[in-house]
C-alpha cells in the first residue's frame with residue numbers, strides 16, 4: 327500500500343503477474359443480499375436455491391444449517407434486534423440499512439473478542455476508508471442522516487454517534503462493491519476493506535469477480551512488479567464525458583487514465599459522436615455527426631449531409647416516450663407487450679442513432695433477454711449477433727462482459743444446431759473468461775464442458791460425413 331497525491335492510498339504489485347493470475351482474494355467485512363419480492367437469497371452464500379426463512383426473525387434467509395452456523399454469531403444479535411421491530415419498519419429495511427447494522431454488530435463482536443480480528447478483517451481498515459463526507463451534497467446528507475437515525479433506532483445503543491453512522495454511509499457509497507454471480511447478475515453488496523484500496527482506471531489492468539461472497543482480483547494484462555493495481559468502478563462503455571460524470575458523482579474525482587487524458591482530442595470527439603450521437607441521413611454511410619453552426623443541424627463528417635434538428639428532436643421525443651412505456655411493460659412482467667414496444671424503440675433508434683450507438687446496443691440486449699425468456703432462440707441469436715461488433719468496439723479484448731456475450735452467442739448457436747458457429751463463439755468466450763474468471767469455478771467448468779461437447783459433435787459429424 328502506498329499513497330499518491332490526488333489519489334490517496336493505492337495498491338501496488340510486489341511481483342510480476344500474468345493475465346488470469348489471482349492478485350488478491352478477500353472475504354467481506356460485512357455483506358448483504360439484495361432485496362427482491364420474487365427471489366430471496368441466503369444471507370451467507372447468496373444462493374437462491376432451497377432457502378428458508380429464519381424461524382425467529384422471519385427476515386433473513388439461509389440455504390441450510392452450514393451457512394446459518396457460519397453466520398450465527400452475528401445473526402444471533404441481529405435476529406434479536408429484528409424480532410423487536412414493527413412490521414412497517416421491517417418492510418422499510420433496505421440492504422444499505424442492514425449492511426450498516428451488520429457493520430456495527432461485527433465491530434462489537436470483534437471489540438469484545440467474540441470474533442477474532444485479523445490483518446484483513448478488522449475495523450481499523452474500515453476506519454481508514456475515504457468518505458468524501460465534506461463533498462456530499464445537502465440532499466444526500468439529509469438522506470444519510472435519516473438512514474443513520476433508523477440504524478440508531480434498530481441498534482438502540484446509548485453511545486452511538488449519528489454523525490459517524492452518516493459518515494459510514496458515505497464510506498459505503500464510494501467503497502462497497504456490488505456482489506455479482508459469474509454472469510455478472512447483481513446479488514448483493516459487500517464491504518471489502520483491502521480491495522477498497524484499489525483505485526480506478528477506465529483502462530484497468532485487473533478485474534474484480536466473485537465466487538459466492540468471496541471477491542477475487544485477477545490480472546487481465548501482464549503486470550510488472552511495482553505497478554499500481556487498477557480496476558474499473560464503472561461501466562466503461564460510455565464516452566469520456568459520461569464516464570467522468572459517473573466517477574465525479576459517486577466517487578468525487580476526475581479520472582486521468584490514458585483514455586480520459588484524450589478528452590477533447592479529435593479521436594475522443596469522434597468516439598463520443600459514434601457512441602452517443604446521431605446517424606447519417608444516408609443509411610449506407612456510417613459517418614459520425616457533429617453540430618453544424620451554419621445550418622444549426624448535425625453534419626455528417628464523412629459525406630457532409632446535414633440532418634435537420636427539428637427532425638432529430640421529433641424522433642428523439644417519440645423514442646423517449648416509447649422507451650418509457652417499454653420499460654414499464656417489462657418491469658410489470660408483460661413479455662409480449664414489452665417485446666412489441668422494444669421492437670418499436672429499436673426501429674426509432676435505428677433511424678436516430680449511429681449504428682454503433684450504446685443506446686441501440688442496450689435496446690438489443692433487452693430484446694435478447696426477452697426473446698431468451700420466450701425461448702425464441704433464433705430471434706435471440708439475431709439480436710445477440712447484432713450486439714457483438716459494438717461490444718468489440720466498446721470493451722477491450724479481455725473484458726468479462728465481452729466474454730459473456732460470446733458465451734450467449736455460443737449457447738444460442740449450439741441450441742440451434744449450428745455447431746461450427748457455436749465452437750467459434752464458445753472458443754472466443756473461453757479465451758476471455760479463463761482470464762477474468764479463472765478455470766476452476768463451476769461456471770467455467772460448465773463452459774469448458776459445452777465447448778468440448780461441441781467439438782466432439784463436430785468431429786463426429788466430420789467422421790460420419792467421411793463414411
Ligand SMILES: C[S@@+](CC[C@H](N)C(=O)[O-])C[C@H]1O[C@@H](n2cnc3c(N)ncnc32)[C@H](O)[C@@H]1O
Pocket residue numbers: 332333334335336454455456458500501522523524525526527576577578579580581582583
Ligand atoms: C475505493 S477508494 C480507493 C482507495 C482510496 N484511494 C483510499 O485512499 O482509500 C475510492 C476513492 O479513491 C480515489 N480514487 C480512486 N481512483 C482514483 C483515480 N484514478 N484518480 C484519483 N482518485 C482516485 C477517489 O477519492 C475515490 O473516491
